[in-house]
Amino acid sequence: MMKKMILFAVSLVPAFLFGQAFEAQLLGHWGNPDLTPTSWLDSRYNEVWGTVQNGHEIAIIGSTAGTHFIDVTDPATPTEVAFVAGASEGPNLVHRDFHSYNGYLYAVADEGQSTLQIIDMHDLPASVEVVYDSDEFFTRSHNVFVDSLNAVLYVCGGNGGNSVRLLSVENPTAPVLLAEYNSNSTFPIPYVHDVYVRNNIAWLNCGNAGFYLVDFSAPAAPVLLGTLTDYPQKGYNHSGWLANDGIHYYMCDETHGMDVKVVDASDPSDLKVVNLFNAESTPNQIVHNVLVRGNYLYASYYYDGVQVFDISDPVNPVRVSYYDTFDGENDSFYQGAWGVYPFLPSGNVLVSDMNNGLFVVNPFASSVSVQFLTEAVTTCAYTEAEVSFVLNAGFVPPLSFEWDGLPAGATVSFSPAEPMPGDTVSVLIGNLAEAGVFAPELTVSDAGNAATTSFELTVESAPAVPGLVMPAHQSADIPLAPEFVWEPTTGASDYQLQVSADSLDFVNGLYVDITTTETSFVPVIPLPQGSILYWRVLAINECGVAISEIHTFTTEFSSGIFEPETLSFGLFPNPARASVVVALRPDVRAEPVSVRLFSATGQALHSWSWPKGQKTLNLEVGDFANGVYWLQLVSATGSRAEKLILAR
Structure with a gap:
């Protein structure tokens, strides 16, 4: 009987299956052509971030004028719901950066006399409020990142000769300076362009100086864990993001023609680039930023728009989808996708294009x-x-x-x-x-x-219970080497035959205890004469054991199978230690003879060949444990078994 089951609905955006990269689906676009373009790049927009407030998905995009808050809950109709003017603005404003913590946005800019702005977003989409706007610590910064586990804001680049500053935002609206470092500090750090932080470990992108990995668990006493200053396709070390495994780091050099690097950081003192990958575009392609969510890496790739890579195998990213936000030709300048934000609950991805504004895409909608x-x-x-x-x-x-x-x-x-x-x-x-x-x-x-x-x-399931065939239950005068036969059972992969003198004890002192795939067995070692014996069979598979009934029988008082005159031999010494010598009668030496060693319960352990005509055979038995064994000789005229004791 089979069953149909319907599970409850789950808010889910599932994972992508491997395949050729395809164009993602554009869900919506927002831009403001009235914004002043930059005089250097003719660009209007820069970084993008996102948040969820009061059930609404909000995109945050920077421009030459300030910070725009766009409601993208319905991605087909992006709507600007709030705006905060930057302390610095105009045609010279190229760079803004954002990071959020506990419903507050931390906004900086890297041109002009700017400030750190802290924006309360809790009332979105209705409104935002600037709760802090100060140049107390700096007037310019290139990038910011909040270590949310420790409530520390990292501020990179900018003015004042500092490479990186650490501000406590335990009180999100009242930052406190913890430490600051530059190339002239007691703990020297070169210029830091960007940073990723996970639980006090900072992954620092230091431009032409390469990459630094620093432990800021004690902000006043940082520890340098490792550096990477010489590596394949080294350019301007710009940005990066850590995979969920905490081992693989994806590093971007903002240099035309340079690939994204996969860095193995399992040993921080020996950082290694273990692979390279790119957007599979023109030779002068250039990446800007990367972020990781789950098993996917999202890259803003300037002229090539947003690129999505499957990093289920973190060393070997697979390009799975893309959306080109810039319709111009690739060249050796800076145009196109600046930033990407993939962390909205819907799974929709936000992309900022320097020239064309905000794009909302579904990267898995093929x-x-x-x-x-x-x-x-x-x-x-x-x-x-x-x-x-x-x-x-x-x-x-x-x-x-x-x-x-x-x-x-x-x-x-x-x-x-x-x-x-x-x-x-x-x-x-x-x-x-x-x-x-x-x-x-x-x-x-x-x-x-x-x-x-x-x-x-x-x-x-476990196998069925086997039925016993022969010797028949309560039969008498059974030969000392009888054939035991049982019925095959459904599902059995092996059978275990056990013969005991005690119907209640099938553990100790067994005469036969062998495992076989067959449904019959003839013991090599004779059973005791004139004895009442009990036997059973266990049917075995990976799912369990089924045990048969116990049948009894009585053996005969003599056996014609193991006649002394048929094949006699001597063993010495017996008991033996490491070896034993077997001697044959002269009339048997002309025949081929095989020698087999069995356990006390009849399990075959080893065999030897006896060269024809040889008087004695030396058997090495030192590898076998102390105990009682049976040694059987078989020739064309018969067979005989003698008890052998090993004792050391």
């Missing part, structure tokens, strides 16, 4: 599909099966998940419960009480799209 990463899974009944799937999203949240073909009573859970782009979704299928082969089918859908995938699920 098609909708879902695919399991495993084609087939096998598990045992009453355990759990784990599979994973990834999604390519043109979906619009919320999504629903419908299962068909699951075993009856099966339960399903996702991890993470609400995946975001770049996540691989793990599925745990439990309560698997029904054995069989199933083809669970998953359909993911939104209001207008659906995609389906399936995999093969095999649920195995």
Whole structure:
């Protein structure tokens, strides 16, 4: 019996499946042609950031005039809802930068007599409020970054001869200077163009001086962890972002024709560039900034717009989508996509173009599909099966998940419960009480799209109980080397035959204890004469063990199989230590003879060949543990087994 299951809707933008890069979907655009262009670049816009306030997604874009707040909740109709004039503005204003913390935006500029502006965004989209606007610490800065885990604002570049400043924003509206460093400090740091910080560890992009990695856990006593000043395709070390694994760092040189670097930082004292990648464009392509969300890297690539790379394999990024915001030709200047912000809950990506303003794109909107990463899974009944799937999203949240073909009573859970782009979704299928082969089918859908995938699920149970055939129950005069036969059982991969003198003890003192794939067995070592014995068979597979009934039989008082005169031999010494010598009767030496060593319970352990005509054979047994063994000789005239004791 199979089951259909519909899971609750989840606000989800799924992950992209590998494939050839495609053009992302443009959702909306905003610009203001009345803004004054810069005299150097003829540009009007610079950095982009984003926030969510009161259920609204807000884009934040800098311009020559100041900071614009654009409501992009409906990306098709971006609407400016607030504006804050910059302390410095006009045709010489090229650079602004932003970072947010606890609902406050920290805004700086790198031209003119500017300030640090702290803007309260809690009332958006209705309004914003400038709660701090001061040049107390600096008048210009190139970039800012907030280490949100420690409430520290890092300020890079700018004026005053300082490379980097650390300001506490524990009180978000009242920054406090913690430390500042430059090339002349006791702890010297060259000019810092940009910075990424995770839990006090600062990844510093130092322009022509390369890259520095510094631990600012103690702001007044920083520790240099490593540097990278000579590396492949070295240019102007401009910016970078750390992957979620905390090991791989993606580093950008703002130099035409230079690729993005993958840096292995597993050993900070030995930073290494382990790969290069680019926008697959013209030879003079140039990257500006990169950010990472989940398993995707988003790059603002000047003339080539926004570029999206799958970094599921962090060393080998795969270009998956793009949107070109600039329709001019690539050259050796600076035009096109300046910044990118991929952290909105909707999964929509914000891009700022220096010349054309704000773009809102869906980087995964080429098609909708879902695919399991495993084609087939096998598990045992009453355990759990784990599979994973990834999604390519043109979906619009919320999504629903419908299962068909699951075993009856099966339960399903996702991890993470609400995946975001770049996540691989793990599925745990439990309560698997029904054995069989199933083809669970998953359909993911939104209001207008659906995609389906399936995999093969095999649920195995423990094997059936084997039936005993012979020796028959309570039979008598059974030969000392009888054939034990049992019925094959469904699902068994192996069988274990056990013969004991005690019906209650199948652990100690067993006469036979062997594992085989067959359904019959003849012991090599004779059973005791005139004895009441008990036997059973265990059917075994990876999912469990099934134990047969216990049958009893009585052995005969003599056996014609192991006659002393048939094949006699001597063992000395016995007990033995490391070796034992076997001697044959003269009339047997002319025959081929094989020698086999068995455990006390009949398990074959080793074999030797006896050269024809040789009087004695020396057997090395030092590798076997102390205990009782059986040594069997077999020739054309018969076989015989003698007990061998190893004692050291």
